[in-house]
Amino acid sequence: MRELFKKAVILCLIVLLPLSLSGCYDYREPEDVSFVIAIGVDKGENMAYKITFQGMATSKIKSSEQGTEGHPVYNTAIEAADFQNAVDLANSFLADFLSFAQTKLIVFSEDVAKEGLEEPLFFFARNSEFSADAYVAISRGSAYDFLSSVQPILTQNPSKFYEMIFESNDEEYIPIINITEVYYDIMSGERQPVFPLVAVNNSKLNQETQDDKESKKEENAEGKSGQQSDQSESEPNEGKMQEASQSDQSDEQSSTEKSSESSENYLAGDLERVSENNAEILGMAILSREHSLAATATAAETKYYNMVNGDFDQLGFSLDQKTENGEAISVSLTGLGKPLYSIKMENDIPHITIGLSFLVDTIYLAETYHYAENRHTLENLLEEYLTKNITDFLYKTSQDYKSDIFGFFKLTKKQYWDYGQLDLDKWAEQYENAEFTVQVDVTHKRSGIMYDTSLGG
Amino acid sequence: MTKNETALGTKEIVCILANQITVKLYIGQARLFSSWAGNAAWLLYLIGFLCQIGIFLLTAYIYKKDYDLDPIDLAGSEFGRAGELIVGFLFLIYVLFSFSSLTRLYVEALKAAIFQYSPVWYILLFFLISVGVITYLGLSTSSALHVILFPIILIMMLLICIFSYNRVDPTNFFPIFGTGIASIASKIPESMGASTEILFLYFFLPIHNGNKFPKKAGMIALLIGGVSTLISILTYILTVAYPASTQYFLSMYQISRLSLLGKILNRAEDLFEIFWMASVILALSIKLWLIVFILKKTLRLPNDKPLIWPVCILGFALGFFPVSLHDTISIYESFYTENLRWVIAFLPLLVVLAAKIKKKIGGKNHAGTL
Numbered sequence: 001m002r003e004l005f006k007k008a009v010i011l012c013l014i015v016l017l018p019l020s021l022s023g024c025y026d027y028r029e030p031e032d033v034s035f036v037i038a039i040g041v042d043k044g045e046n047m048a049y050k051i052t053f054q055g056m057a058t059s060k061i062k063s064s065e066q067g068t069e070g071h072p073v074y075n076t077a078i079e080a081a082d083f084q085n086a087v088d089l090a091n092s093f094l095a096d097f098l099s100f101a102q103t104k105l106i107v108f109s110e111d112v113a114k115e116g117l118e119e120p121l122f123f124f125a126r127n128s129e130f131s132a133d134a135y136v137a138i139s140r141g142s143a144y145d146f147l148s149s150v151q152p153i154l155t156q157n158p159s160k161f162y163e164m165i166f167e168s169n170d171e172e173y174i175p176i177i178n179i180t181e182v183y184y185d186i187m188s189g190e191r192q193p194v195f196p197l198v199a200v201n202n203s204k205l206n207q208e209t210q211d212d213k214e215s216k217k218e219e220n221a222e223g224k225s226g227q228q229s230d231q232s233e234s235e236p237n238e239g240k241m242q243e244a245s246q247s248d249q250s251d252e253q254s255s256t257e258k259s260s261e262s263s264e265n266y267l268a269g270d271l272e273r274v275s276e277n278n279a280e281i282l283g284m285a286i287l288s289r290e291h292s293l294a295a296t297a298t299a300a301e302t303k304y305y306n307m308v309n310g311d312f313d314q315l316g317f318s319l320d321q322k323t324e325n326g327e328a329i330s331v332s333l334t335g336l337g338k339p340l341y342s343i344k345m346e347n348d349i350p351h352i353t354i355g356l357s358f359l360v361d362t363i364y365l366a367e368t369y370h371y372a373e374n375r376h377t378l379e380n381l382l383e384e385y386l387t388k389n390i391t392d393f394l395y396k397t398s399q400d401y402k403s404d405i406f407g408f409f410k411l412t413k414k415q416y417w418d419y420g421q422l423d424l425d426k427w428a429e430q431y432e433n434a435e436f437t438v439q440v441d442v443t444h445k446r447s448g449i450m451y452d453t454s455l456g457g
Numbered sequence: 458m459t460k461n462e463t464a465l466g467t468k469e470i471v472c473i474l475a476n477q478i479t480v481k482l483y484i485g486q487a488r489l490f491s492s493w494a495g496n497a498a499w500l501l502y503l504i505g506f507l508c509q510i511g512i513f514l515l516t517a518y519i520y521k522k523d524y525d526l527d528p529i530d531l532a533g534s535e536f537g538r539a540g541e542l543i544v545g546f547l548f549l550i551y552v553l554f555s556f557s558s559l560t561r562l563y564v565e566a567l568k569a570a571i572f573q574y575s576p577v578w579y580i581l582l583f584f585l586i587s588v589g590v591i592t593y594l595g596l597s598t599s600s601a602l603h604v605i606l607f608p609i610i611l612i613m614m615l616l617i618c619i620f621s622y623n624r625v626d627p628t629n630f631f632p633i634f635g636t637g638i639a640s641i642a643s644k645i646p647e648s649m650g651a652s653t654e655i656l657f658l659y660f661f662l663p664i665h666n667g668n669k670f671p672k673k674a675g676m677i678a679l680l681i682g683g684v685s686t687l688i689s690i691l692t693y694i695l696t697v698a699y700p701a702s703t704q705y706f707l708s709m710y711q712i713s714r715l716s717l718l719g720k721i722l723n724r725a726e727d728l729f730e731i732f733w734m735a736s737v738i739l740a741l742s743i744k745l746w747l748i749v750f751i752l753k754k755t756l757r758l759p760n761d762k763p764l765i766w767p768v769c770i771l772g773f774a775l776g777f778f779p780v781s782l783h784d785t786i787s788i789y790e791s792f793y794t795e796n797l798r799w800v801i802a803f804l805p806l807l808v809v810l811a812a813k814i815k816k817k818i819g820g821k822n823h824a825g826t827l
Contacts, residue, residue: 010590010594024575026571128569128573128707128710129573131714132715184697184698184701187698187701188699411628413632416632417633417634417637418495
C-alpha cells in the first residue's frame with residue numbers, strides 16, 4: 001500500500017513536471033516586463049506602418065498619482081515594415097520586455113483602414129500572445145494622437161478605462177466587437193465588420209478651454225516676472241473675447257441647426273464638451289466588402305445598429321420630435337427579447353423584416369404633457385420615430401455603404417444545402433436592392449417616481 | 458506482461474481508450490474535420506464514428522471466443538511466425554507513427570500557445586522524462602493514473618464547451634452539408650479512422666481481468682470518447698466561422714480562448730493546458746507501452762524494460778523528421794490520417810477473420826483425412 005502511494009505521488013509529480021517549463025526560457029520577472037495595453041497602427045512615412053505601443057510601466061503603478069509625472073503609461077511610436085518588426089525594433093531601445101498578454105485595444109488609423117485592414121489585422125489575429133477578446137477601433141486622424149490623448153479621469157489605469165468603455169453593454173454609441181469576430185467576418189465575407197470610431201476631441205468648446213488654460217498659465221508666468229504692461233495684456237484678451245463671442249454666436253447657430261435635425265448626429269471628435277480626457281469614442285466605422293473603410297456612422301446611427309443587433313441592455317433616448325407644446329421627451333429603452341429577423345426572396349430581391357420590441361421607462365416628460373391621457377400617443381410617437389430612423393439607416397447601409405453590416409446573409413444560409421450554392425457576389429448585388437420592413441413595438445412600462453408629470457395630474 | 462503482473466478492469470480500459478480517442482482534439486482534430494467538410498465537420502465525424510462502432514461490434518462478435526489472445530498471438534497461432542511478424546510490423550508502424558506525430562504536434566502546439574521562447578528540444582525533454590518514467594513503472598500504475606486524471610480532463614473539456622455558449626453563432630450550422638455531400642462521402646473512411654485507437658483494446662485482452670471479451674468496456678470507451686469529441690467539434694464549428702475554422706492549428710485552444718471562462722479569469726485559457734498536457738503524457742505512455750509490447754512479442758524478447766528508453770528517444774526523434782512543422786502536418790494528414798489510420802482500423806477484423814477461415818479450412822481438411 002505504501003509502495004503504491006509512493007508510486008502515485010511520484011507519477012503525479014512527473015505528470016506535473018512539464019509545468020515547471022514556464023520557469024525556464026519563458027521566465028520573466030514582472031518588473032522587467034512592460035505590459036502593452038494598447039497598440040496604434042498608422043501609415044508610416046518611410047516604412048509601411050507607424051506602430052504605437054501604449055505600455056504600462058508596472059514599477060510606477062504603486063507609487064504614482066495621476067498626472068504627467070510618474071504616470072504609469074507611456075506611448076512610443078516606431079516606423080516598421082510590420083508589427084513584428086516594430087516589436088523587435090522597440091526592444092532595442094526599451095529596457096523592458098514588451099508583453100501583449102494584457103493588450104486591450106488595437107487602433108487602426110483611418111488612412112490604414114482606407115487601404116484595407118486585411119493585412120494589418122492579421123498580424124494580431126494570428127498571434128496567440130494577444131487575447132481573443134482584444135478590442136479593435138478605427139481612429140479619425142492618427143492612432144498615435146488618439147492613444148496619446150487618453151487621460152482617464154476616474155481611473156488611473158487606462159487598461160480599466162478601455163475595458164469599461166469597449167466592453168460595457170451600456171455603451172450605446174459604439175458597437176461591441178473584438179478582434180476575433182472581425183477576423184471571422186473578414187475571412188468568411190458573410191458580414192462586413194464595423195469598428196468603434198475613436199478620435200481626439202477637437203470641439204471648439206474644448207479648444208477654447210484649453211486656450212484659456214494656456215493663457216492662464218502664461219498670465220501666471222508673466223505675473224511672476226512682472227515685466228509686462230497693463231495695456232499690452234488687455235489687448236489680446238479683448239481680441240480673444242471678441243473671437244470667443246463670435247464663435248459662441250456661430251456655435252449657437254450651428255447647435256440649433258443640429259438639434260433641429262438630430263441631437264446625436266456626432267462622430268467621434270466632434271462632441272461639444274470640455275474634459276481633461278480628450279479621447280473620444282463615439283460612432284462607428286463601416287468596412288466595405290473589400291475590407292477597407294467604406295463610411296463612418298454617427299452616434300445616433302450606431303444606436304440604431306445596436307438596436308437592430310440587440311446588443312444593448314438599456315439605452316437612453318431623447319426624442320427630437322417635440323410634443324404638442326414643443327417639449328422634448330426623454331425615455332429609457334430596454335429590449336424585450338431578441339430582435340426577430342425574417343428574409344424572403346422575391347424576384348431576386350431580399351425582403352427583410354425586422355421585429356423589435358421595447359419596454360419604455362419615461363425619464364423626462366414636459367410638465368405640460370399629460371402622460372396619463374397620452375400614454376398610447378407616446379408609444380405611437382416612439383414607434384413611428386424609431387421605425388422611420390431605423391429603416392432609413394438600413395437603406396443607407398444597403399444603398400449608400402453597400403455593406404451588409406448586420407450579417408443578413410447569414411440568415412439566408414438556411415436555404416442552401418452546401419457552400420457550393422452560396423454566392424456572396426450575387427448577395428452583394430441583391431442586398432443593394434433589399435426592401436426593409438421594420439416593425440417596432442413599444443410598450444410603456446414605468447414613469448419613474450411620478451405617476452404623472454403634468455401639472456395638476 | 459502476463460496476466461499475473463497486470464490486470465486491467467473495465468474502468469481502466471475505458472479511461473485509457475477514451476483518452477486515446479479524445480487526445481487528438483488537442484492537436485487540431487476539429488480543424489482537420491473542418492478542412493474536410495467545412496461546417497459539416499460534426500456530421501462527417503458522426504458518420505465515421507457510427508461506422509467505427511459497426512466495425513467494433515462486428516470484430517467483437519467474431520473475436521469473442523479468442524478473448525484471451527491479442528492479434529499478434531492470434532496471427533501466430535494460425536499463421537505461425539510469418540503471421541506474427543506481418544501483423545506485429547503493421548501495428549508497430551501505426552503506433553510508432555501515432556506516437557511520433559502526437560509528440561511533435563503537441564509539443565509544437567505548446568510552443569505556439571505558451572512557451573514561445575523555449576526551444577522545442579527543451580519542452581521535449583520534459584515530455585521524454587515524464588512519458589519514459591510512467592511507462593517504466595508499468596501499465597498498472599499508468600492505468601491507475603488514467604482512472605484518476607481522465608475524468609478531470611473530460612470535465613475540463615466539457616466545461617470549455619459549455620462556457621463557449623456566448624460565442625455560439627447558430628448560423629454557422631448552415632448550410633447543413635458544409636462543403637457538399639460529395640466531399641463528406643469521400644472522407645468517410647478517413648473520419649472512421651478518428652476512433653481507430655479502439656484497437657488498443659485487443660492488445661489488452663491477455664491482461665484483462667474478465668473471462669469474456671470486454672465488449673462493454675470497448676463500447677463505453679467509444680461512446681465517451683466519440684460523444685465528447687463530437688461535442689467539441691460541434692462547439693468549434695459553431696464558435697469559429699467557416700473558413701476561419703480550417704485555419705486554427707490548435708482548435709481546442711482556440712475554443713478555450715473564446716470561452717467565457719477565459720474572460721472571467723483573465724487569459725485563463727493557458728490553465729487548460731495543464732489538463733491537456735496530462736492527457737497527452739498519459740496517451741503517449743500507453744502508446745510507448747504498446748510499441749514496446751509489440752516489439753517484445755514479435756521479436757520474442759524475454760524482457761521489455763530495456764527497450765523503453767531507446768524506443769522513447771527514437772519515437773521522439775522521429776517526430777522531428779521533417780524539420781518543418783508544415784511538412785510534418787502534411788505528412789501526418791496525407792499519410793497517417795488519410796491512409797494508414799483507417800486501413801489499420803480494419804486489421805483486427807481481418808486478422809480474426811483470417812484466423813477463423815484458416816481454422817475452418819484446417820478443421821475440414823482434418824475431418825477429410827479422418
